[in-house]
Amino acid sequence: MVRRKKSRFERFFSLNQHRKRWGARRHIVADPDLAAMRDRIIEAGEPVQTHGSEKSLDLHLANLRREFSGQAELLFHHASLIVLIRREVRLAENIAQFEGLWAQEAEFLCRHLNLRWLISAADTLADHARDPQARSIAMMASLLGNTVKIGESDRYIHGAEALTPLPERIEALQAGMVPLFDGLSVFKAGTDDMLRNMYWRLEPYFATGPAGMIFKTIYDRMQIHDTAFARLRALHHRDRTSWWESRET
Structure with missing residues:
Protein backbone atom coordinates (compact mmCIF):
# COMPACT_ATOMS: atom_id res chain seq x y z
CA MET A 1 0.00 0.00 0.00
CA HIS A 112 21.04 23.82 -20.88
CA LEU A 113 19.33 21.82 -18.12
CA ASN A 114 19.94 18.10 -18.02
CA LEU A 115 17.11 15.59 -17.82
CA ARG A 116 17.29 15.37 -14.05
CA TRP A 117 16.52 19.05 -13.66
CA LEU A 118 14.02 19.18 -16.50
CA ILE A 119 12.03 16.45 -14.77
CA SER A 120 12.38 18.29 -11.45
CA ALA A 121 11.03 21.41 -13.15
CA ALA A 122 8.12 19.40 -14.51
CA ASP A 123 7.42 17.98 -11.05
CA THR A 124 7.41 21.49 -9.60
CA LEU A 125 4.98 22.80 -12.20
CA ALA A 126 2.81 19.69 -11.80
CA ASP A 127 2.56 20.43 -8.08
CA HIS A 128 2.28 24.20 -8.10
CA ALA A 129 1.52 25.83 -11.47
CA ARG A 130 -1.45 28.17 -11.27
CA ASP A 131 -2.78 27.01 -14.64
CA PRO A 132 -4.42 23.55 -14.45
CA GLN A 133 -3.44 22.83 -18.06
CA ALA A 134 0.21 23.58 -17.28
CA ARG A 135 0.02 21.23 -14.28
CA SER A 136 -1.41 18.48 -16.47
CA ILE A 137 1.20 18.87 -19.22
CA ALA A 138 3.99 19.01 -16.66
CA MET A 139 2.71 15.80 -15.10
CA MET A 140 2.81 14.16 -18.55
CA ALA A 141 6.42 15.29 -18.93
CA SER A 142 7.35 13.93 -15.51
CA LEU A 143 5.57 10.66 -16.21
CA LEU A 144 7.45 10.20 -19.47
CA GLY A 145 10.83 10.96 -17.95
CA ASN A 146 10.38 8.82 -14.87
CA THR A 147 8.82 5.90 -16.77
CA VAL A 148 11.84 5.77 -19.07
CA LYS A 149 14.10 5.98 -16.01
CA ILE A 150 12.33 2.98 -14.47
CA GLY A 151 12.62 0.98 -17.69
CA GLU A 152 16.32 1.73 -18.07
CA SER A 153 16.93 1.03 -14.37
CA ASP A 154 15.29 -2.37 -14.74
CA ARG A 155 17.44 -3.02 -17.81
CA TYR A 156 20.59 -2.19 -15.83
CA ILE A 157 19.57 -4.26 -12.80
CA HIS A 158 18.99 -7.32 -14.97
CA GLY A 159 22.22 -6.82 -16.90
CA ALA A 160 20.30 -6.46 -20.14
CA GLU A 161 22.22 -3.45 -21.44
CA ALA A 162 24.61 -5.75 -23.32
CA LEU A 163 21.85 -7.62 -25.15
CA THR A 164 21.49 -7.20 -28.91
CA PRO A 165 18.36 -7.42 -31.08
CA LEU A 166 17.36 -10.88 -32.28
CA PRO A 167 16.72 -10.74 -36.06
CA GLU A 168 14.42 -13.76 -35.98
CA ARG A 169 12.18 -12.04 -33.44
CA ILE A 170 12.06 -8.83 -35.45
CA GLU A 171 11.07 -10.88 -38.50
CA ALA A 172 8.41 -12.73 -36.51
CA LEU A 173 6.88 -9.42 -35.46
CA GLN A 174 6.26 -8.52 -39.10
CA ALA A 175 4.49 -11.82 -39.66
CA GLY A 176 1.97 -11.47 -36.86
CA MET A 177 1.06 -10.25 -33.40
CA VAL A 178 3.19 -11.26 -30.43
CA PRO A 179 1.21 -10.91 -27.17
CA LEU A 180 2.70 -9.28 -24.09
CA PHE A 181 0.11 -9.17 -21.28
CA ASP A 182 -3.41 -7.94 -20.59
CA GLY A 183 -4.21 -7.40 -24.26
CA LEU A 184 -0.98 -5.60 -25.15
CA SER A 185 1.27 -6.82 -27.95
CA VAL A 186 4.92 -6.24 -28.84
CA PHE A 187 5.75 -3.07 -30.78
CA LYS A 188 6.56 -4.05 -34.38
CA ALA A 189 10.14 -2.88 -34.67
CA GLY A 190 10.79 -1.30 -38.04
CA THR A 191 7.26 -0.43 -39.13
CA ASP A 192 4.84 0.16 -36.24
CA ASP A 193 2.88 3.43 -36.30
CA MET A 194 2.02 3.52 -32.58
CA LEU A 195 4.72 6.00 -31.59
CA ARG A 196 4.10 8.18 -34.66
CA ASN A 197 0.41 8.38 -33.73
CA MET A 198 1.31 9.15 -30.13
CA TYR A 199 3.59 11.95 -31.31
CA TRP A 200 0.75 13.48 -33.33
CA ARG A 201 -1.45 13.44 -30.23
CA LEU A 202 1.29 15.04 -28.16
CA GLU A 203 2.10 17.89 -30.57
CA PRO A 204 -0.60 20.29 -29.26
CA TYR A 205 0.70 19.78 -25.72
CA PHE A 206 4.31 20.37 -26.79
CA ALA A 207 3.24 23.78 -28.12
CA THR A 208 1.56 24.91 -24.89
CA GLY A 209 3.69 27.23 -22.78
CA PRO A 210 6.82 26.44 -20.76
CA ALA A 211 5.39 23.12 -19.54
CA GLY A 212 4.98 22.06 -23.16
CA MET A 213 8.55 23.12 -23.96
CA ILE A 214 9.82 21.02 -21.06
CA PHE A 215 7.72 18.07 -22.24
CA LYS A 216 9.00 18.39 -25.81
CA THR A 217 12.62 18.67 -24.66
CA ILE A 218 12.32 15.56 -22.50
CA TYR A 219 10.66 13.69 -25.37
CA ASP A 220 13.38 14.74 -27.83
CA ARG A 221 16.19 13.77 -25.47
CA MET A 222 14.65 10.31 -25.10
CA GLN A 223 15.08 9.81 -28.84
CA ILE A 224 18.85 10.38 -28.77
CA HIS A 225 20.01 8.89 -25.46
CA ASP A 226 20.29 5.13 -24.94
CA THR A 227 16.61 4.45 -24.28
CA ALA A 228 14.00 2.07 -25.67
CA PHE A 229 12.86 4.91 -27.93
CA ALA A 230 16.33 5.33 -29.44
CA ARG A 231 16.98 1.59 -29.71
CA LEU A 232 13.70 1.05 -31.53
CA ARG A 233 14.43 4.10 -33.67
CA ALA A 234 17.67 2.44 -34.80
CA LEU A 235 15.63 -0.53 -36.05
CA HIS A 236 12.94 1.56 -37.75
CA HIS A 237 12.90 1.71 -41.54
CA ARG A 238 9.45 2.99 -42.52
CA ASP A 239 9.80 6.77 -42.91
CA ARG A 240 6.11 7.55 -42.78
CA THR A 241 5.79 6.07 -39.30
CA SER A 242 8.85 7.71 -37.73
CA TRP A 243 8.19 9.43 -34.39
CA TRP A 244 11.15 11.82 -34.18
CA GLU A 245 12.00 15.06 -35.91
CA SER A 246 14.65 14.92 -38.61
CA ARG A 247 16.76 17.59 -36.91
CA GLU A 248 17.24 15.15 -34.01
CA THR A 249 19.29 12.84 -36.24
Missing part, protein backbone atom coordinates in the same frame (compact mmCIF):
# COMPACT_ATOMS: atom_id res chain seq x y z
CA VAL A 2 1.28 3.47 -0.89
CA ARG A 3 2.01 5.48 2.22
CA ARG A 4 -0.23 8.51 2.69
CA LYS A 5 1.34 11.88 1.96
CA LYS A 6 1.41 14.12 5.01
CA SER A 7 -0.99 17.06 4.99
CA ARG A 8 0.23 20.65 5.08
CA PHE A 9 -1.08 20.83 8.64
CA GLU A 10 1.07 17.85 9.65
CA ARG A 11 4.09 19.26 7.87
CA PHE A 12 3.64 22.61 9.61
CA PHE A 13 4.05 20.91 12.99
CA SER A 14 6.96 18.75 11.85
CA LEU A 15 10.24 19.73 13.52
CA ASN A 16 12.11 18.06 10.68
CA GLN A 17 10.39 20.33 8.14
CA HIS A 18 11.31 23.41 10.15
CA ARG A 19 14.93 22.26 10.39
CA LYS A 20 15.04 21.98 6.61
CA ARG A 21 14.02 25.63 6.33
CA TRP A 22 16.44 27.11 8.85
CA GLY A 23 18.54 29.85 7.27
CA ALA A 24 16.31 30.09 4.21
CA ARG A 25 16.13 33.88 4.32
CA ARG A 26 19.78 34.10 3.24
CA HIS A 27 19.00 32.24 0.02
CA ILE A 28 15.97 34.19 -1.19
CA VAL A 29 16.73 36.45 -4.15
CA ALA A 30 13.96 39.03 -4.14
CA ASP A 31 14.56 40.63 -7.54
CA PRO A 32 16.98 38.48 -9.54
CA ASP A 33 18.75 39.86 -12.61
CA LEU A 34 18.15 36.87 -14.87
CA ALA A 35 20.18 38.25 -17.77
CA ALA A 36 23.21 38.73 -15.54
CA MET A 37 22.75 35.23 -14.10
CA ARG A 38 22.74 33.83 -17.63
CA ASP A 39 26.13 35.37 -18.26
CA ARG A 40 27.80 34.58 -14.94
CA ILE A 41 29.56 31.23 -14.70
CA ILE A 42 29.80 29.49 -11.34
CA GLU A 43 33.33 28.66 -10.29
CA ALA A 44 33.16 26.14 -7.46
CA GLY A 45 35.79 23.59 -8.39
CA GLU A 46 35.18 20.22 -9.97
CA PRO A 47 31.43 19.64 -10.37
CA VAL A 48 29.96 16.82 -8.28
CA GLN A 49 26.39 15.66 -8.84
CA THR A 50 24.26 15.72 -5.71
CA HIS A 51 22.20 12.72 -4.67
CA GLY A 52 19.45 13.05 -2.13
CA SER A 53 19.27 16.12 0.07
CA GLU A 54 20.92 17.41 3.22
CA LYS A 55 18.72 18.49 6.11
CA SER A 56 20.80 21.65 6.36
CA LEU A 57 19.57 24.05 3.68
CA ASP A 58 22.91 25.87 3.69
CA LEU A 59 24.83 22.65 3.07
CA HIS A 60 22.37 21.38 0.48
CA LEU A 61 22.56 24.57 -1.57
CA ALA A 62 26.35 24.67 -1.25
CA ASN A 63 26.47 21.14 -2.68
CA LEU A 64 24.09 22.17 -5.45
CA ARG A 65 26.24 25.16 -6.30
CA ARG A 66 29.19 22.85 -6.78
CA GLU A 67 27.07 20.60 -9.00
CA PHE A 68 26.57 23.57 -11.33
CA SER A 69 30.22 24.62 -11.31
CA GLY A 70 31.25 25.64 -14.83
CA GLN A 71 27.66 26.42 -15.80
CA ALA A 72 25.50 29.53 -15.86
CA GLU A 73 24.40 30.83 -12.47
CA LEU A 74 20.84 30.91 -13.82
CA LEU A 75 20.76 27.10 -13.77
CA PHE A 76 21.76 27.07 -10.11
CA HIS A 77 19.14 29.74 -9.36
CA HIS A 78 16.54 27.49 -10.99
CA ALA A 79 17.61 24.53 -8.85
CA SER A 80 17.61 26.70 -5.72
CA LEU A 81 14.03 27.76 -6.35
CA ILE A 82 13.00 24.12 -6.64
CA VAL A 83 14.66 23.37 -3.31
CA LEU A 84 13.00 26.34 -1.60
CA ILE A 85 9.61 25.38 -3.02
CA ARG A 86 9.97 21.78 -1.91
CA ARG A 87 10.88 22.96 1.58
CA GLU A 88 7.87 25.30 1.49
CA VAL A 89 9.91 28.45 2.02
CA ARG A 90 7.79 31.52 1.20
CA LEU A 91 5.86 29.24 -1.07
CA ALA A 92 3.69 31.73 -2.97
CA GLU A 93 6.63 34.07 -3.58
CA ASN A 94 8.98 31.35 -4.82
CA ILE A 95 6.34 29.68 -6.99
CA ALA A 96 5.70 33.04 -8.65
CA GLN A 97 9.45 33.48 -9.20
CA PHE A 98 9.73 29.96 -10.61
CA GLU A 99 6.89 30.46 -13.08
CA GLY A 100 8.28 33.87 -14.01
CA LEU A 101 11.70 32.35 -14.61
CA TRP A 102 10.23 29.77 -16.98
CA ALA A 103 8.09 32.38 -18.73
CA GLN A 104 11.18 34.47 -19.43
CA GLU A 105 13.96 31.91 -19.86
CA ALA A 106 12.29 28.70 -21.08
CA GLU A 107 14.41 28.39 -24.21
CA PHE A 108 17.69 28.82 -22.32
CA LEU A 109 16.65 26.43 -19.56
CA CYS A 110 15.47 23.74 -21.98
CA ARG A 111 18.72 24.00 -23.89
Whole structure:
Protein backbone atom coordinates (compact mmCIF):
# COMPACT_ATOMS: atom_id res chain seq x y z
CA MET A 1 0.00 0.00 0.00
CA VAL A 2 1.28 3.47 -0.89
CA ARG A 3 2.01 5.48 2.22
CA ARG A 4 -0.23 8.51 2.69
CA LYS A 5 1.34 11.88 1.96
CA LYS A 6 1.41 14.12 5.01
CA SER A 7 -0.99 17.06 4.99
CA ARG A 8 0.23 20.65 5.08
CA PHE A 9 -1.08 20.83 8.64
CA GLU A 10 1.07 17.85 9.65
CA ARG A 11 4.09 19.26 7.87
CA PHE A 12 3.64 22.61 9.61
CA PHE A 13 4.05 20.91 12.99
CA SER A 14 6.96 18.75 11.85
CA LEU A 15 10.24 19.73 13.52
CA ASN A 16 12.11 18.06 10.68
CA GLN A 17 10.39 20.33 8.14
CA HIS A 18 11.31 23.41 10.15
CA ARG A 19 14.93 22.26 10.39
CA LYS A 20 15.04 21.98 6.61
CA ARG A 21 14.02 25.63 6.33
CA TRP A 22 16.44 27.11 8.85
CA GLY A 23 18.54 29.85 7.27
CA ALA A 24 16.31 30.09 4.21
CA ARG A 25 16.13 33.88 4.32
CA ARG A 26 19.78 34.10 3.24
CA HIS A 27 19.00 32.24 0.02
CA ILE A 28 15.97 34.19 -1.19
CA VAL A 29 16.73 36.45 -4.15
CA ALA A 30 13.96 39.03 -4.14
CA ASP A 31 14.56 40.63 -7.54
CA PRO A 32 16.98 38.48 -9.54
CA ASP A 33 18.75 39.86 -12.61
CA LEU A 34 18.15 36.87 -14.87
CA ALA A 35 20.18 38.25 -17.77
CA ALA A 36 23.21 38.73 -15.54
CA MET A 37 22.75 35.23 -14.10
CA ARG A 38 22.74 33.83 -17.63
CA ASP A 39 26.13 35.37 -18.26
CA ARG A 40 27.80 34.58 -14.94
CA ILE A 41 29.56 31.23 -14.70
CA ILE A 42 29.80 29.49 -11.34
CA GLU A 43 33.33 28.66 -10.29
CA ALA A 44 33.16 26.14 -7.46
CA GLY A 45 35.79 23.59 -8.39
CA GLU A 46 35.18 20.22 -9.97
CA PRO A 47 31.43 19.64 -10.37
CA VAL A 48 29.96 16.82 -8.28
CA GLN A 49 26.39 15.66 -8.84
CA THR A 50 24.26 15.72 -5.71
CA HIS A 51 22.20 12.72 -4.67
CA GLY A 52 19.45 13.05 -2.13
CA SER A 53 19.27 16.12 0.07
CA GLU A 54 20.92 17.41 3.22
CA LYS A 55 18.72 18.49 6.11
CA SER A 56 20.80 21.65 6.36
CA LEU A 57 19.57 24.05 3.68
CA ASP A 58 22.91 25.87 3.69
CA LEU A 59 24.83 22.65 3.07
CA HIS A 60 22.37 21.38 0.48
CA LEU A 61 22.56 24.57 -1.57
CA ALA A 62 26.35 24.67 -1.25
CA ASN A 63 26.47 21.14 -2.68
CA LEU A 64 24.09 22.17 -5.45
CA ARG A 65 26.24 25.16 -6.30
CA ARG A 66 29.19 22.85 -6.78
CA GLU A 67 27.07 20.60 -9.00
CA PHE A 68 26.57 23.57 -11.33
CA SER A 69 30.22 24.62 -11.31
CA GLY A 70 31.25 25.64 -14.83
CA GLN A 71 27.66 26.42 -15.80
CA ALA A 72 25.50 29.53 -15.86
CA GLU A 73 24.40 30.83 -12.47
CA LEU A 74 20.84 30.91 -13.82
CA LEU A 75 20.76 27.10 -13.77
CA PHE A 76 21.76 27.07 -10.11
CA HIS A 77 19.14 29.74 -9.36
CA HIS A 78 16.54 27.49 -10.99
CA ALA A 79 17.61 24.53 -8.85
CA SER A 80 17.61 26.70 -5.72
CA LEU A 81 14.03 27.76 -6.35
CA ILE A 82 13.00 24.12 -6.64
CA VAL A 83 14.66 23.37 -3.31
CA LEU A 84 13.00 26.34 -1.60
CA ILE A 85 9.61 25.38 -3.02
CA ARG A 86 9.97 21.78 -1.91
CA ARG A 87 10.88 22.96 1.58
CA GLU A 88 7.87 25.30 1.49
CA VAL A 89 9.91 28.45 2.02
CA ARG A 90 7.79 31.52 1.20
CA LEU A 91 5.86 29.24 -1.07
CA ALA A 92 3.69 31.73 -2.97
CA GLU A 93 6.63 34.07 -3.58
CA ASN A 94 8.98 31.35 -4.82
CA ILE A 95 6.34 29.68 -6.99
CA ALA A 96 5.70 33.04 -8.65
CA GLN A 97 9.45 33.48 -9.20
CA PHE A 98 9.73 29.96 -10.61
CA GLU A 99 6.89 30.46 -13.08
CA GLY A 100 8.28 33.87 -14.01
CA LEU A 101 11.70 32.35 -14.61
CA TRP A 102 10.23 29.77 -16.98
CA ALA A 103 8.09 32.38 -18.73
CA GLN A 104 11.18 34.47 -19.43
CA GLU A 105 13.96 31.91 -19.86
CA ALA A 106 12.29 28.70 -21.08
CA GLU A 107 14.41 28.39 -24.21
CA PHE A 108 17.69 28.82 -22.32
CA LEU A 109 16.65 26.43 -19.56
CA CYS A 110 15.47 23.74 -21.98
CA ARG A 111 18.72 24.00 -23.89
CA HIS A 112 21.04 23.82 -20.88
CA LEU A 113 19.33 21.82 -18.12
CA ASN A 114 19.94 18.10 -18.02
CA LEU A 115 17.11 15.59 -17.82
CA ARG A 116 17.29 15.37 -14.05
CA TRP A 117 16.52 19.05 -13.66
CA LEU A 118 14.02 19.18 -16.50
CA ILE A 119 12.03 16.45 -14.77
CA SER A 120 12.38 18.29 -11.45
CA ALA A 121 11.03 21.41 -13.15
CA ALA A 122 8.12 19.40 -14.51
CA ASP A 123 7.42 17.98 -11.05
CA THR A 124 7.41 21.49 -9.60
CA LEU A 125 4.98 22.80 -12.20
CA ALA A 126 2.81 19.69 -11.80
CA ASP A 127 2.56 20.43 -8.08
CA HIS A 128 2.28 24.20 -8.10
CA ALA A 129 1.52 25.83 -11.47
CA ARG A 130 -1.45 28.17 -11.27
CA ASP A 131 -2.78 27.01 -14.64
CA PRO A 132 -4.42 23.55 -14.45
CA GLN A 133 -3.44 22.83 -18.06
CA ALA A 134 0.21 23.58 -17.28
CA ARG A 135 0.02 21.23 -14.28
CA SER A 136 -1.41 18.48 -16.47
CA ILE A 137 1.20 18.87 -19.22
CA ALA A 138 3.99 19.01 -16.66
CA MET A 139 2.71 15.80 -15.10
CA MET A 140 2.81 14.16 -18.55
CA ALA A 141 6.42 15.29 -18.93
CA SER A 142 7.35 13.93 -15.51
CA LEU A 143 5.57 10.66 -16.21
CA LEU A 144 7.45 10.20 -19.47
CA GLY A 145 10.83 10.96 -17.95
CA ASN A 146 10.38 8.82 -14.87
CA THR A 147 8.82 5.90 -16.77
CA VAL A 148 11.84 5.77 -19.07
CA LYS A 149 14.10 5.98 -16.01
CA ILE A 150 12.33 2.98 -14.47
CA GLY A 151 12.62 0.98 -17.69
CA GLU A 152 16.32 1.73 -18.07
CA SER A 153 16.93 1.03 -14.37
CA ASP A 154 15.29 -2.37 -14.74
CA ARG A 155 17.44 -3.02 -17.81
CA TYR A 156 20.59 -2.19 -15.83
CA ILE A 157 19.57 -4.26 -12.80
CA HIS A 158 18.99 -7.32 -14.97
CA GLY A 159 22.22 -6.82 -16.90
CA ALA A 160 20.30 -6.46 -20.14
CA GLU A 161 22.22 -3.45 -21.44
CA ALA A 162 24.61 -5.75 -23.32
CA LEU A 163 21.85 -7.62 -25.15
CA THR A 164 21.49 -7.20 -28.91
CA PRO A 165 18.36 -7.42 -31.08
CA LEU A 166 17.36 -10.88 -32.28
CA PRO A 167 16.72 -10.74 -36.06
CA GLU A 168 14.42 -13.76 -35.98
CA ARG A 169 12.18 -12.04 -33.44
CA ILE A 170 12.06 -8.83 -35.45
CA GLU A 171 11.07 -10.88 -38.50
CA ALA A 172 8.41 -12.73 -36.51
CA LEU A 173 6.88 -9.42 -35.46
CA GLN A 174 6.26 -8.52 -39.10
CA ALA A 175 4.49 -11.82 -39.66
CA GLY A 176 1.97 -11.47 -36.86
CA MET A 177 1.06 -10.25 -33.40
CA VAL A 178 3.19 -11.26 -30.43
CA PRO A 179 1.21 -10.91 -27.17
CA LEU A 180 2.70 -9.28 -24.09
CA PHE A 181 0.11 -9.17 -21.28
CA ASP A 182 -3.41 -7.94 -20.59
CA GLY A 183 -4.21 -7.40 -24.26
CA LEU A 184 -0.98 -5.60 -25.15
CA SER A 185 1.27 -6.82 -27.95
CA VAL A 186 4.92 -6.24 -28.84
CA PHE A 187 5.75 -3.07 -30.78
CA LYS A 188 6.56 -4.05 -34.38
CA ALA A 189 10.14 -2.88 -34.67
CA GLY A 190 10.79 -1.30 -38.04
CA THR A 191 7.26 -0.43 -39.13
CA ASP A 192 4.84 0.16 -36.24
CA ASP A 193 2.88 3.43 -36.30
CA MET A 194 2.02 3.52 -32.58
CA LEU A 195 4.72 6.00 -31.59
CA ARG A 196 4.10 8.18 -34.66
CA ASN A 197 0.41 8.38 -33.73
CA MET A 198 1.31 9.15 -30.13
CA TYR A 199 3.59 11.95 -31.31
CA TRP A 200 0.75 13.48 -33.33
CA ARG A 201 -1.45 13.44 -30.23
CA LEU A 202 1.29 15.04 -28.16
CA GLU A 203 2.10 17.89 -30.57
CA PRO A 204 -0.60 20.29 -29.26
CA TYR A 205 0.70 19.78 -25.72
CA PHE A 206 4.31 20.37 -26.79
CA ALA A 207 3.24 23.78 -28.12
CA THR A 208 1.56 24.91 -24.89
CA GLY A 209 3.69 27.23 -22.78
CA PRO A 210 6.82 26.44 -20.76
CA ALA A 211 5.39 23.12 -19.54
CA GLY A 212 4.98 22.06 -23.16
CA MET A 213 8.55 23.12 -23.96
CA ILE A 214 9.82 21.02 -21.06
CA PHE A 215 7.72 18.07 -22.24
CA LYS A 216 9.00 18.39 -25.81
CA THR A 217 12.62 18.67 -24.66
CA ILE A 218 12.32 15.56 -22.50
CA TYR A 219 10.66 13.69 -25.37
CA ASP A 220 13.38 14.74 -27.83
CA ARG A 221 16.19 13.77 -25.47
CA MET A 222 14.65 10.31 -25.10
CA GLN A 223 15.08 9.81 -28.84
CA ILE A 224 18.85 10.38 -28.77
CA HIS A 225 20.01 8.89 -25.46
CA ASP A 226 20.29 5.13 -24.94
CA THR A 227 16.61 4.45 -24.28
CA ALA A 228 14.00 2.07 -25.67
CA PHE A 229 12.86 4.91 -27.93
CA ALA A 230 16.33 5.33 -29.44
CA ARG A 231 16.98 1.59 -29.71
CA LEU A 232 13.70 1.05 -31.53
CA ARG A 233 14.43 4.10 -33.67
CA ALA A 234 17.67 2.44 -34.80
CA LEU A 235 15.63 -0.53 -36.05
CA HIS A 236 12.94 1.56 -37.75
CA HIS A 237 12.90 1.71 -41.54
CA ARG A 238 9.45 2.99 -42.52
CA ASP A 239 9.80 6.77 -42.91
CA ARG A 240 6.11 7.55 -42.78
CA THR A 241 5.79 6.07 -39.30
CA SER A 242 8.85 7.71 -37.73
CA TRP A 243 8.19 9.43 -34.39
CA TRP A 244 11.15 11.82 -34.18
CA GLU A 245 12.00 15.06 -35.91
CA SER A 246 14.65 14.92 -38.61
CA ARG A 247 16.76 17.59 -36.91
CA GLU A 248 17.24 15.15 -34.01
CA THR A 249 19.29 12.84 -36.24
